[in-house]
Amino acid sequence: MTTSTIRKKDDRLFDILNLIFLTVVGLTVLYPLYFVVIASFSNPDAVNSGEMWLFPKDITFEGYNRIFQDSRIWIGYLNTVKYTLVGTLVNVLLTVMGAYALSRKDLYGRNVVMLFFIFTMFFSGGLIPTYLLVKDLGMLNSMWALILPKAVALFNLIVTRTFFQTTLPDELLEAAKMDGCSDFRFFFNFALPLSKPIIAVIGLYYGVSHWNSYFDALIYLNREAAYPLQLILRNILIQSQISAQMLGGGIEGLAAQQRIAELIKYGVIIVASFPLLIVYPFLQRYFVQGVMIGSVKG
Incomplete structure (x- = not known):
């Protein structure tokens, strides 16, 4: 048996073990997401009893109907889209x-300026001083x-700076200056077009952060018309749980309200x-390129 044959067998064994490992990891990550999806339109009794674990059971869309019949959902969607688009644009720029x-x-x-930036990673003014400033x-x-209080995330700043230094x-720059190119023109005509991967990455980071954020809105906003989607969904979920606990229609009425609360709980996650x-998926190609920044130099 030659050395190349042994190496091929070792490679094949490695590929099989790697495939098994990645399959297990993939199922571990994907199954909770799949479970939430099918639980959002399955009978809550089957979900709570463990009867539903692979396929939906007693399909019902009552939870989604309750969610989308609430006009606050559409207001929250509109606000969140606005906050996400404007916020991400400001953050990325x-x-x-x-x-x-x-x-x-x-x-x-x-280096001194960078030191001031890094200082903020370890020390901050705290919630109360920030609120007073706002x-x-x-x-x-x-x-x-x-x-504006979170206009720049230092981690994204460091990653983007590394990208420019290596790319x-x-x-x-010297060749562009010899042709009479100014710093602003070089930035907009050369730096930005070459920065699509990192812009996609930090844009995704910032966008997800804005979309999922509700704590800042909870602190700084007191008008329901300005609430983002996450805060609206949080309030709907809390209200459904409270109404289930305080309902005075007897055991059957309480059980029915709790069923609806369970449907709403999974439904708001999907929404x-x-x-x-x-x-x-549209940003995945740039995302994969961007996360490799700094891993290979030269």
């Missing part, structure tokens, strides 16, 4: 511009209270996650 400036070796004092700036009950060679599941 400031992060890319800041990262590009910090990646330039000719920026005087860039209040003094007159941003309460506005979308800017949800966007834009100094020779390219909140569905838009992101649609967007992600």
Whole structure:
């Protein structure tokens, strides 16, 4: 038996073990998502008793009907889309511009500036001082209270700066300057077009963060008309649970209300996650490229 034959058998064994391992990991990740989907339109009694674990049972869409009949859902969707689009645009613009400036070796004092940024990773003013600052700036009950205090995430700034340092060679900038290209023109005509992978990655990070955020809205907003979707769904879920606990219609009425609360619980997860599941496949190609930034240099 030759060495190449032994190596082929070892490679085949490795591939089989790797496939088994990845299959187990994939099922471990995907099954909870699948369970939530089928539980959202299955009989809650079958879900709670463990009878439903692979296929939906006694299909009912009562939970979704209750959710979408609430006009607050559509208001929350509209607000969340607005906050996500505007917030992500502001986040990406400031992060890319800041990262590009910090990646330039000719920026005087860039290490000191970076040190101030890194300092914020370990120390912050806290919730109360931040709230007072937002209040003094007159941003309460506005979308800017949800966007500007977190306009730049330091992790994304560092990753983007690393991207510029490893992707834009100094020779390219020197050649552009020799042709009379200004710094602003180089940034918009060269740096940005070459930054599609990292823009997609940080845009996805920021977008998911804005879409899933509800705590900032809970702190800074007190008008229900301005609530994002996540806060609306949280209130609906809490209200359904409270009404199930306080219902005075007897045991049968209480059981029925609890069934609806269970349907709503799974339904709101799907309603909140569905838009992101649609967007992600279109950004996956750039996302895979972007997350590899910094892993290979040279």
